Amino acid sequence: TGLSLNAGSKYGREALYTDILAHGLYTGNLAAPKDGQVIGQNDRGMDIKWTQVAADTANRFRTWGGGGNYLYFTYTSDKAQVALLNIQGNSSVYVNGEMHAGDPYRMGFMNIPVRLRKGNNDLYVRGQGIVARLTFPAKPILLSVEDPTVPYIVKGKENGNLKAAVVVINTSAKPLKNLQIRSSLAGKTMMSSLPVIPAYSTRKVYFSFNGSSAVDKGMNDCLLSLLQNGKELDQKTLKVESTEASDKYSNTFVSNIDGSLQYYSVAPKKGQQEDGAALFFSVHGAGVEAIGQAKAYQSKDWGNLVTPTNRRPRGFNWEDWGRLDALEVLALAKKEFKPNPQHIYLTGHSMGGHGTWFLGATYPDKWAAIAPCAGYPTLKTYGSADGLIPDSSNSHTGRILLRASNQSDVPKLATNYKQLGVYILHGDDDRTVSVDYARQMKQQLAAFHPNFSYYEYPGGSHWYGDHSVDWQPIFDYFKWHKIAPDADVNTID
Structure with a gap:
């Protein structure tokens, strides 16, 4: 009680x-x-x-x-x-x-x-x-694999030095130094040194493992041993999935933003990979993992789909660090898949819909077209189902803070969409994100945009199945749009 x-x-x-x-x-x-x-x-x-x-x-x-x-x-x-x-x-x-x-x-x-x-x-x-x-833990130092960041072992790719991350829990009164993780998977062992773990804290740390002997599709056990000066403190087993290159998968990377291990997921192009295909960039909503976002899509025959993660499922708004996360993964995706630079597209659902509005308005030069799905136009409306955007405060300090948030207020930046294709998708019975937001943006775009498209899904709630994002008319619309070469741009607003 x-x-x-x-x-x-x-x-x-x-x-x-x-x-x-x-x-x-x-x-x-x-x-x-x-x-x-x-x-x-x-x-x-x-x-x-x-x-x-x-x-x-x-x-x-x-x-x-x-x-x-x-x-x-x-x-x-x-x-x-x-x-x-x-x-x-x-x-x-x-x-x-x-x-x-x-x-x-x-x-x-x-x-x-x-x-x-x-x-x-x-x-x-x-x-x-x-x-x-x-x-009350029996040991003061623990490994936790409840919240791992783990890549897939993808057949045909380089799997000899993959990186994953797990949490070290330190319940002692002293910082932990001289730590290592020993990883063992399918007979291959690697050692990784770890950073200091402060007293009374948890820290997610990354390590290397060798997955080159575990290429058959399915789950694998990776044995992890936490060592301090050679003495074992704890041991856990981490599950690592092997898959085919044609299946959805995740890659990990060490972020240049803060040195942490992050990941992105891929729904690879159907058929043979080739340079010059399209790139679809899909940003997830609140509480959604990037791999879950990727699995909501069927693979396309004319491009690869990449889903970044915005500091894990809770870092959802694609602003501040999230904006940098998106740009970092976009650069990695371009390096990995070498897409046609004129055929790069942006979409996302819910708070990823806001991310689509925001990233589209902030970086209009990077996308041929965007497709916000069930999204808030501005972060100030997060948590609102009534379609109202707060724009005033009784406090002088409050008014300062509202002005400081204008960078996420995409209706004020809407003319930046003029050079992009824009496809708006929203369920007309969405009780989480009011369809009124989509209608407001439709009305605003109608005043100046030459060829945007708009669709309200009849009876659609906030999520009405994978076609809440994997909507074929969106990809048809994308196919009609490309980034114009610089030589073809003769007018600047």
Whole structure:
């Protein structure tokens, strides 16, 4: 059991977030919660009150209040110790006043080392419908393969020095140095040195493995041993898939942005690979993996489809680092497939639809045509199903922040689409991203764009099957468009 409170916090379409509970924790003025206790009033003058709540038969705390809902728990420890906290469905958690990241998409792999003091420990969880557990590991240093970044072993490609990444969990009070991972797969062994793992932390680290002896299609066991100065600390088995070059697959690479291991996925062209084919670049939505995005498409006979990952499934908006991620993978895709530079196309779904609008407006020279599917035109509308775009604030600081976000407000950049083909696809019964957004962009483009195309899928929800993205008229439309050679461009707006 625990206590629940709708703090009236605003984390949605707001320029400035407000959170009375977080402010109370920060200032030290938050009293220990009790059932029925009132801590203030919301903007409608109603009491903000703690009420008792219990988990259901699925061990889930079903509470209401959106992003402003908090749950309060206590844990009594018989000694000072470190535990692993795993919560699914939360945006953040405060443990004894210290803030930690949440797992809003319920991935389940967010294991956070937390320091418990002897006696009572306070946990304030922001979220609803959460599932939470504390575990006490038998060893202070652990390998976790719950959230790996892994390439496919692709028959016919170079597989002798592939790179994957797993998480090292350090629950000790000291940084971990002089670490290595030994990988063993199908009789081939490799050693990789690792960076320092700070105390009381987790870090995703990459290592090399040799997949050259595992080219038969199917799953393979890669044995991983975590070593420190030659002594084994932990051991885990990582699953690695082998596949044919004609199947969908993932490649990993060390990012030049921050030195981390990232990946992208491919739906390869039907038939023989050849230079000069088209390149389709598809950006995923919130909570979607790049390999899942690639698998939503049937392979095309006139081009390769590449799906980048925007700092994994949660880094979804294709702005800031996500914009750089997209450009980095686009460069890698061009190097790998050597496409016809006049036949490069951009598409995406949901927040990838926003990514399509955004990347299309920001880099109009890179695409022959774009196809946003079920997308928000601007990030300021994320979380809105009513088609309204916030454009004002009662606060001077809020107005500054709104102006600072104009770089993602693609309606203000819409004339950049003039040289591109634009195909807009949206379900007319989309309850997640209002079709009104698509209609707004249609109306705006109609004032100046020479040949955009628009289709509302009858009865279509936010996702109505793979044809939510793999829509044949989109690819027919792409085929009609190409980037004009510089010599053919005689007019500049």
